[in-house]
Amino acid sequence: MIRHFLFFTLFFLFWACEAPSNNDPIKGEVSGEMVYKNYCLTCHGPKGNNKVANKLMLNQSELPDSLMRTKILYGAGSGMPAYKKMLSEEEVTAVIHHIKTLRN
Ligand code: HEC
Structure with missing residues (x-):
C-alpha cells in the first residue's frame, strides 16, 4: 500500500517537474494555445485583451500573418521580445493561428 503511495508521489513529482x-498531448501536435499560454499570456492577456505598452490589444491587431511572424521572431518596439531562439517555425505558425481566433 505505502509502496503504491510512494510510487504515485514520485510519478507526480516527475510529471510536475517536466518543462x-x-x-497538445491529446492531439499530439503543436498547440498554438499552449504556446500562447506559455509565452505570450503574461503580457498580452488571456484573450489578447491586455493593453501592452499603452499600444494595442493583440485581439485587435490587423497585421497580416507575415508581419506578425516577423514581430514574433525578431521582437518589436518597446517590450515585445524576440522568439527566434525559443520557438520553432511550427510553433510560430500555430500561435499566429491562435491569435487570430482571439479576434472579435
Ligand atoms: C514582455 C511582454 C510581451 C510578451 C511576453 C509578448 N509580447 Fe507581443 N508585444 C509586446 C509589446 C509591448 C508589443 C508592442 C510593441 C510595439 O509595437 O511597440 C507587442 C506586440 C506584439 C505584436 C504586434 C501586434 C501589432 O499589431 O503591432 C504581435 C503579433 C505580438 N506581440 C505577438 C506576441 C506573441 C505571439 C507572443 C508570445 C510568443 C508575445 N507577443 C509575447 C509585449 C510582449
Whole structure:
C-alpha cells in the first residue's frame, strides 16, 4: 500500500517537474494555445485583451500573418521580445493561428 503511495508521489513529482510543453498531448501536435499560454499570456492577456505598452490589444491587431511572424521572431518596439531562439517555425505558425481566433 505505502509502496503504491510512494510510487504515485514520485510519478507526480516527475510529471510536475517536466518543462512546460507546447504540445497538445491529446492531439499530439503543436498547440498554438499552449504556446500562447506559455509565452505570450503574461503580457498580452488571456484573450489578447491586455493593453501592452499603452499600444494595442493583440485581439485587435490587423497585421497580416507575415508581419506578425516577423514581430514574433525578431521582437518589436518597446517590450515585445524576440522568439527566434525559443520557438520553432511550427510553433510560430500555430500561435499566429491562435491569435487570430482571439479576434472579435
Ligand atoms: C514582455 C511582454 C510581451 C510578451 C511576453 C509578448 N509580447 Fe507581443 N508585444 C509586446 C509589446 C509591448 C508589443 C508592442 C510593441 C510595439 O509595437 O511597440 C507587442 C506586440 C506584439 C505584436 C504586434 C501586434 C501589432 O499589431 O503591432 C504581435 C503579433 C505580438 N506581440 C505577438 C506576441 C506573441 C505571439 C507572443 C508570445 C510568443 C508575445 N507577443 C509575447 C509585449 C510582449
